[in-house]
Amino acid sequence: MADITQVPDRQNLDVNEQAPRFIPRVDICDTGSELLMFADLPGVRPEDIDLRYENGELTLKGKVQPRHQGKAMYRQEYQIGDFERTFELHESIDSRRINAECKDGVLKVHLPKASAFQPVQIKVQG
Amino acid sequence: MISLTRWNPFDPGSLVDQFNDLQRDVNRMLRRWGRDGARLFGVEGALPSLNVWEADSTFHVEAELPGLEMKDVELFITGGNQLRIKTERKPIQVEKGKWLRNERIFGSFVRLIDLPAAVDAEKVKAKLDNGVLHIELPKHESARPRKIDIKTE
Numbered sequence: 167m168a169d170i171t172q173v174p175d176r177q178n179l180d181v182n183e184q185a186p187r188f189i190p191r192v193d194i195c196d197t198g199s200e201l202l203m204f205a206d207l208p209g210v211r212p213e214d215i216d217l218r219y220e221n222g223e224l225t226l227k228g229k230v231q232p233r234h235q236g237k238a239m240y241r242q243e244y245q246i247g248d249f250e251r252t253f254e255l256h257e258s259i260d261s262r263r264i265n266a267e268c269k270d271g272v273l274k275v276h277l278p279k280a281s282a283f284q285p286v287q288i289k290v291q292g
Numbered sequence: 293m294i295s296l297t298r299w300n301p302f303d304p305g306s307l308v309d310q311f312n313d314l315q316r317d318v319n320r321m322l323r324r325w326g327r328d329g330a331r332l333f334g335v336e337g338a339l340p341s342l343n344v345w346e347a348d349s350t351f352h353v354e355a356e357l358p359g360l361e362m363k364d365v366e367l368f369i370t371g372g373n374q375l376r377i378k379t380e381r382k383p384i385q386v387e388k389g390k391w392l393r394n395e396r397i398f399g400s401f402v403r404l405i406d407l408p409a410a411v412d413a414e415k416v417k418a419k420l421d422n423g424v425l426h427i428e429l430p431k432h433e434s435a436r437p438r439k440i441d442i443k444t445e
Contacts, residue, residue, distance in 0.1 A: 173392045191396045192396070193393055195386045197389045237347065
């Protein structure tokens, strides 16, 4: 299990807010040339996802329409609601090349590292 | 509201009593914080989480299964009113990748749910769109409301 302090995050939760909140589960991988972020966003349409990168922070937020208003729920084990999470990325990202796709309720974000910060093998002259 | 639990260290009760107490405390926390909030404290219920409701003599079961397609899900109806959902989510392999954060859950899961009435297994429909599984289970003929004619002599 990775140490989550490698990519600190915050929820931007207002504890007084009554509306149900969805906290999407996120995996982040460092491939050397880019950071890859996967977020589970079941039932969220791509057009409802607000993804932005600013000052080294990636914010993932969105509004999700409630689906079960006025229904006689026999069992309700999860809430459907808006979400917002911000991740502090310690890597320097080339923001112009960030791209994302969403398929089967999973958001996949490619965050290419700025080339100056990619690991470089330096040949030592003899 | 917090209820006071009497705790006698010399007689904690049977194992079943202790589990019931623990379950009650967990449920109370889940109600207060919501499922996602409770997860912040490391509390997780059975997976996948389900929402179940009834409308027009049909039961509806919804589960969040991001990253899965219908072929990754098996559904069984047993005993007339029992639904079994079997899913498997395989982790993603990233070549030469180092994971900085791992929150998503992978693996095989089985959920067994008793519905309040028998369903017609032949008429069950299911679809999985955008990571949300929706199952429609029409009640069995014998479980539908019947109007009773009262005969008068």
